[in-house]
Amino acid sequence: MSCLHYRETELYIENSRLKQVAEKFGTPCYVYSSSALASNWQAFDEALKSIPHRICYAVKANSNLAILHQLAKLNSGFDIVSLGELERVIAAGGDPKKVIFSGIGKSEIEIEQAIKKKIHCFNVESEAELEKLHQIASRLNTTVNVALRVNPNIDPHTHNYISTGLKENKFGIEINKIIPLGRQLASASHLRLIGIASHIGSQIVKLNPFLSAANRLLDIYLELRKSGINVQHINVGGGLGITYHDEHPPAIAEYVKALQQKFLKHPVEIIIEPGRSIVGNAGALLTRIEYLKHTSQKNFVIVDTGMNDLLRPALYNAWQAILPVELRNSEKRTYDIAGPVCESADFLGKNRTLAVQPGDYLAIDSAGAYGFSMSSNYNSRCRPAEVLIENDKMRLIRRRETIEDLFALEKI
Missing domain, CATH: 3.20.20.10 (Alanine racemase)
Structure with missing residues (x-):
């Protein structure tokens, strides 16, 4: 079950507004729910309580x-x-x-x-x-x-x-x-x-x-x-x-x-x-719309998040829900959501119906597993920040990489 939920027109994780997370920490940004993580692990533990057992979380997931x-x-x-x-x-x-x-x-x-x-x-x-x-x-x-x-x-x-x-x-x-x-x-x-x-x-x-x-x-x-x-x-x-x-x-x-x-x-x-069943639905990836692009064939939402940040759609043709962080009462159109990476495979979702404008934030749902852990610096892009939500508290658990981080280990 997704950790995302709307209150009136705004999207939340626990008691934290995702618009506030995006404004405070920037985008792209992975956001995780502490309570969802704990309740998923405890569901395994509770279900196994009648027999000797050991739950070994698959670290590769996150x-x-x-x-x-x-x-x-x-x-x-x-x-x-x-x-x-x-x-x-x-x-x-x-x-x-x-x-x-x-x-x-x-x-x-x-x-x-x-x-x-x-x-x-x-x-x-x-x-x-x-x-x-x-x-x-x-x-x-x-x-x-x-x-x-x-x-x-x-x-x-x-x-x-x-x-x-x-x-x-x-x-x-x-x-x-x-x-x-x-x-x-x-x-x-x-x-x-x-x-x-x-x-x-x-x-x-x-x-x-x-x-x-x-x-x-x-x-x-x-x-x-x-x-x-x-x-x-x-x-x-x-x-x-x-x-x-x-x-x-x-x-x-x-x-x-x-x-x-x-x-x-x-x-x-x-x-x-x-792994995935503990952390997958406990996370989301926030992204910001840079441009709306209309062609004779397609409408595109161009965002600041690419396949280097979330590889699953390009690698597996995976489908993940993409939700506006703030709901607009305006005309909806069908878009492909694409990133800035120089690959045609750089998409986050196709044929999604949204009412959006440049500058709006979107949340890519169920991104807690195999999201950040599979990210890269392709196109010399900095990897995103990660934030853990605990009720109404937002805690930075990995700072956004800087340009200097990209070549800190290299020598001319």
């Missing part, structure tokens, strides 16, 4: 330190995919002992540092990674917790770029190799098999793919037990979708209830790795 700090205070764990994300979690007050390290390309330096920081577990994606982990753990004379990430070959019915559980995807270990690897790990001197894991994709809006993946994990768990291998946890991954347009994803409680029913009779901890 890695701002203030966001991570708020989740750490809620006792969240974290799912990371790089050393940089691990250091962010620690800097934000997160506990490395509650961290799961996923990702297919972990480097030797990343593995070594994660071991030294005493993270909870590595989600292992290949036999080659297992070998490298064993070598490093042996050199450090320690034992490392691992979970085998299964590729269950299940179609999540989402965008091809964010599908991760099909056999042609680069992620995970083929399902027929899991049991032999489990038996092999039973006698490994520096690796301890504590779990099995799966993650089939992102922005999934139907229950069936999740339940199919859970069935595969349960089959593997039971077969491991027959071999005398008792893992401590089953990691069902993340991927629950949110509403951007006309999707109807399961509610968090419905999704969790359906999953936990699969594992109720078994003495394992359930790990879940939500």
Whole structure:
């Protein structure tokens, strides 16, 4: 559910006017709702309260330190995919002992540092990674917790770029190799098999793919037990979708209830790795209209926000609601909302009906996940500010980059 709401003609997050946010901090500007963030995380925790569980927020969705700090205070764990994300979690007050390290390309330096920081577990994606982990753990004379990430070959019915559980995807270990690897790990001197894991994709809006993946994990768990291998946890991954347009994803409680029913009779901890479903609808991106451009083919709203600030529409052809920060009682027209970047793919929305004028502010809804975290300096553009709303208080949690920031690391 979106954190945006109108009061009469003005758009708000919590008790803060977005026009005031835009005027105070400038645009483009990412704005997040503290209460929406907390309530989404707590919905997972409440739904899982009847069984042993661990919620590991997927840091890649939004890695701002203030966001991570708020989740750490809620006792969240974290799912990371790089050393940089691990250091962010620690800097934000997160506990490395509650961290799961996923990702297919972990480097030797990343593995070594994660071991030294005493993270909870590595989600292992290949036999080659297992070998490298064993070598490093042996050199450090320690034992490392691992979970085998299964590729269950299940179609999540989402965008091809964010599908991760099909056999042609680069992620995970083929399902027929899991049991032999489990038996092999039973006698490994520096690796301890504590779990099995799966993650089939992102922005999934139907229950069936999740339940199919859970069935595969349960089959593997039971077969491991027959071999005398008792893992401590089953990691069902993340991927629950949110509403951007006309999707109807399961509610968090419905999704969790359906999953936990699969594992109720078994003495394992359930790990879940939500990202988008915690922070996606908890944020918006504010932008200012620079020009209205009318051609024989199209009407354009030209804004100060580009694909470098919000990549999802250009990358995935993603649809996100675009709302006036102040409603006008004037004629509406159909526009394409385009940015200043020199690419035809630089659009934020197409065929949107709006009553607007130059200088007006727009809010791009549900931009809390994969917004700022995927932003760049393409066209030598400065990345936006980020603001956290707590009731009627507006707190700057990342200043806008300056021109000097763009080349601070470069030398002639």
